Amino acid sequence: DAKTTQPPSMDCAEGRAANLPCNHSTISGNEYVYWYRQIHSQGPQYIIHGLKNNETNEMASLIITEDRKSSTLILPHATLRDTAVYYCIVMDSNYQLIWGAGTKLIIKP
């Protein structure tokens, strides 16, 4: 199963773009990359997912490299409420999400 590697923590200034990297060098051709976040004391929240092409929704943008070995989640204008743990996940062949430790993103005023 593909695994992901993320930095344990990151800081970002309020109002700036937060760019969260993720490596998934063993990803298979038909495996999607998912991003979730978990705000303290809440359940994980779906953000975005993608296969090959870059994706954008109301919450974030997902940039996937051409070789699909890494991706970046972009929060275009971070707010204090975006402080959370962000998980980059690759769905395995059994349609299960394999969770790692995530990146703790702290938005500073």
Add this chain to the structure above:
Amino acid sequence: DAGVIQSPRHEVTEMGQEVTLRCKPISGHNSLFWYRQTMMRGLELLIYFNNNVPIDDSGMPEDRFSAKMPNASFSTLKIQPSEPRDSAVYFCASSFVGGLQTQYFGPGTRLLVL
């Protein structure tokens, strides 16, 4: 839609007691997942159901844990007897198989076993 509903939100019990956690998935979803989260081990998948049938229970810690899904709108996770090491946050999530498997999580049940 109300989202995934879990009850109770908090549970404090004594070692040896039976604990039952409940989950109502999002209407129309046909896959349901039970997770456990602790500081030490992070988020772990315990079991998941597809169309009310358990598909993979390899994450269930031991025989003290059991899960059922009697119908498409209800599932339970039972711990009997409970132990202090079972203290954790238990999340239920649901998704629609046939779509892209995006899982939607409930608020969780915080369990403390004394």
